[in-house]
Amino acid sequence: MSALTKAQMADRLFEELGLNKREAKEVVEMFFDEVRSSLERNEQVKLSGFGNFDLREKGERPGRNPKTGEEIPISARRVVTFRPGQKLKARVEAYAGRESE
Amino acid sequence: MTKSELIELIATKQTQLSVKDVELAVKTIIEQMSETLSAGNRIEIRGFGSFSLHYRAPRIGRNPKTGESVGLAGKYVPHFKPGKELRDRVNAFLEQEQAAVHDDQS
Secondary structure: OOOEOHHHHHHHHHHHHOOOHHHHHHHHHHHHHHHHHHHHOOOOEEEOOOEEEEEEEEOOEEEEOOOOOOEEEEOOEEEEEEEEOHHHHHHHHHHHHHHHO | OEHHHHHHHHHHHOOOOOHHHHHHHHHHHHHHHHHHHHOOOOEEEOOOEEEEEEEEOOEEEEOOOOOOEEEEOOEEEEEEEEOHHHHHHHHHHHHHHHHHHHHHHO
16 A cells, blocks of 8 residues: 555545545645644644654764765754654554564 | 644634534544554655654563563564654754844844
């Protein structure tokens, strides 16, 4: 199966909840826009049952241009990390367990 | 921001739908994402990022209380890779904040 995209999420809201196609598309867009805006404001996002999106500040560290081997510092930056919740981890593990049997 | 805050934010901006409708929609989106990963498939959201599974090899673990060794099977764990737009936007804010601090000091 191909990857899940916003279009398929909107289709499901249309089919399962009876939202019209425009509303379904808007809600899916807003979902990701609002999560992104929150992270931009340096505010963690907690989606219970799924996981948390956290922000981490990383200091400057030495890096290297992989092509030339030249040393260039990697500037300080803020990055997003995702910590899956217990429920999601358990569901994913249950699947992987079935596959390997 | 929590799930209920997200629901309220969307409901405020999406005036066609009731809070109840938005709540069901948000829960359905999250459920579909969980189902997709639990079935071993990827999620790809342009401008936001992608979710996939990473394999963790089997290893010998230890019970921290008794010190006893236990064999742990290989498993899959969910992984998120932020997309370029999300990375850039989160980082741009850090740069703005730092610039503001410099302005205050000068």
